Amino acid sequence: MIDVTLESVSKRFGRAGDTAAVDDVDITIAAGEFFTLLGPSGCGKTTTLRMVAGFYFPSSGRIRFGDQDVTRRPPNKRDTGMVFQNYALFPHMSVAQNVAYGLKIRKVGRAESKRRVEEALAQVHLAGYGERRIDQLSGGQQQRVALARALVIRPRTLLLDEPLSNLDAKLREETRVEIRRIQREAGTTSLYVTHDQAEAMAMSDRIAVMESGRVRQIGAPQEIYHRPATSFVARFIGRSNVLSLPVLGAGPETVTVRLPDDSQVSVAAPTDHGLGTGATALVSIRPEHIGLTSATEPGVVTGRVTELEFTGMSTNLLVDVAGEAVQVAAVDPPAGLSVGDQLGLRLPRERMWVVRP
């Protein structure tokens, strides 16, 4: 069942003609799904989320909750629970009063309200903190109060805008597991905003990758990782080499390209790749999928090591292949490898994938 729909939604700030902060975005989120907007800072994630919350109205396009059009519905009638980046807890109320605020507006009875507040606080491991003042809590605890406040009203959609960005690294990982657990238990449809691709990959059912106000790709984490749609997505999600290679022939789902060693290889491509013989294809391959070899055989290109960095888990190399810098993450590099050495890189056909510009 589909819970939230954004249909050709655009948002322009200021005068007409300015570039759009959000440009023609189509998204559907299924009931109970954990959906993430991922992209670099300034790409329009917050603006999109705020249109769903009702703080901005789209310049064009529609937003639907289920089969109700909510495009111009005021924020207090939307029944969303939002967790703000800086938590936005009311400083003049206690923890319990903060959590009870939405219940009071919904005219929930006193006893019922008290029970639900306690339940919500227990859910975020803050049982017994109800009487505390907000400034007596640590950042992580404040974050959890904000989550409880949003969840206690049992919203139809949970909205989270970079809720972990103010926490330190360790707490961030703990809390993301917690958020996901609570979301699963409650089964609340969630729209999550982050610029951290690792966070998005770890938490999401599906991810929409945004760039400059546009959605570049929507898919499950694995799809986005293994089959990035554009060179931007390939580079933004993890690290990736995007090689420009001449096209020798094209099929419906494959493109044959020439590697720098003059060998030919047929690479998987999206059906709408639109490439013909003579064109240049962008082919992505992850650094960890490139093998090192001393053999010369088809599919092996040679290059010169220009940078070398040992990280413990692997050795990161930068290899100059016919003028192009190729990143390689070698788990077990040959002993004594150093800058200036020549070596062969094996580019496995099944790990290569044609992306759009």
Next chain:
Amino acid sequence: MSTIPATPSPATIPPVTGSPAPAGDGRRRRFTDRFTGGTNSRWFPYLLVLPLALILFGYVVQPMFATFAESVGVDAVANYTSFFTNSGVARSSLVTSLIISAASVLLCGIVGVAMAFLLKRFSFPGRRLIEAIILVPAALPPLIGAISFQLLYSETGILPRGLQQIFGTAEPVLPFSGIAGVLVVHTFTMYPFFYLSAAAALAGMDPSVEEAAYNLGAGRVRVWRTVLLPMLTPALVSASLLVFMTSLASYTAPLLFGVDQTMTMQIYINRTNGDLPMASTYASVLGVVSVLFLLGMRWYEGRRSYRSQSKGVAAHRREITNPLGRWLALGASLLATVVLLAPVATIALVAFSADGSWTTEVVPAAYTMQNFVTIFSDPNAFQPILNSLQMSLLATIGCIVIGVLIAYAVRRLDFRGRGVLDVAVMLAWALPGTVVAINLISAFSTGNAFSFGQVLIGTFWIMPLAYFVRFLPLVFRSSAATLAQIDPALEEAARNLGASWWRAFGSVTLRLMLPGVIAGGLLAFVHGVGEFVASVLIYTSQTAPISVEINNRMYSFEVGTAAAYGMLQVVLIFVVMVVSGRLETGRRASREAAQWTA
């Protein structure tokens, strides 16, 4: 795995339009929906702003135009040309006002900056005490302040006569009179503009910048000249503009020291002589100059910025270790303490003196409680207090309601003309009290749409209206300052949890603004109770406020009773300062607003 479409097909969702208004209690429901929806519409800001804009136009802007119309109503521009003729009162009044203002800037600058450097950069015995009382002279209402300086430093004042007695000379020693007297009052009451901004700039300055200069080999003088002073420049320029403007608007000091040829005095004199067109001409010129200063200040504040890059490191203080220096510092601290507290002490002392008992003595000869007894037992003597409290309370309520809404509109809503609204409030602040009074006289001596067709001059209502116009900016400033500390996301969070705009505003934003609003309101109230400059031009015998009563008592040589009224005001101010000090966040807001009191 094949292609992943960037956009899933929306075909599965049946298109539905219109929001599903729950069926049931029909009309009322739909009405409230439309109403609350109204707060969310694009037009909502305009609905809120329109009445506010009308009020500012009606009581601040439109009266200015009325004054201008009055000034050219009879002899066209003849009144204005008198400013350009070589001899004549108009020209010399303008020149005198400008000279007094320039001299005040210089004197206040020297005193204020020196105080800031001494108190913020050095550590010596008595420093904390001075820091605590440094703003006392400036906290007095203008009339009380000017009277206390007159009692202290004029020919008949305590200090010149005291020195005369000590040295056995025939004449009082070092008396201040005329323009010199005015400058003494200005220096003592306006140096805080320099002190506060220089102290804030020094406190906000990153000490490592100064250290870097020393590290690169600069000597102490060079560091001051090339690093410290340039970094203080923005603060000093704003303070100069403020002092200049405030001096130009100053009325009580020239009145008490008998300097007739200033702009403000000429407004008063022409008005009392019944020449309203000429009074309006002076008011228009003074008004335009003040507005230019206001715009200049806004422009300057918009472009200045030497924000310190790193934070958290407190500026270091140099300990004075040399024993001689310590004794000198101690002596100077004591002297400063006496000088700072002398005005209040004088008022307190004279308040208990018998009227008519102080003739040629250094201090009054006979003491009594009678002054206070008279004030509280004689209905005629008590009436001014009632008047002031009542008129100031009314004005304060208006200031709070309108000031808070304007602050919210200007800081939180997005609408065309926001800057204009902001300027219009500050206009009320920039205009001298005398000009505000003349503007209201010009606008409301006949019926007018904004007075609902009534003549307001000669009625009770003109007084609270004048106080409202003068002190609205105080509440606006302190509300806006508090609002700036409140994250807009708080209101959004309330909205997200289902609160209507009104409920979110009331239960979150307004609630959090409260300390600043109360602080600003108290400030407006105190200023209203002490207001003199505008009152003296528009009061009637029924509406005479405390300040006018004080002035009248001074004229009939009832100095003791006059000081007793003053003492009551000082006590009120003290109480209010203690109360505002308790409102933690209110303190910052009121300090911010106090910087803007003229």
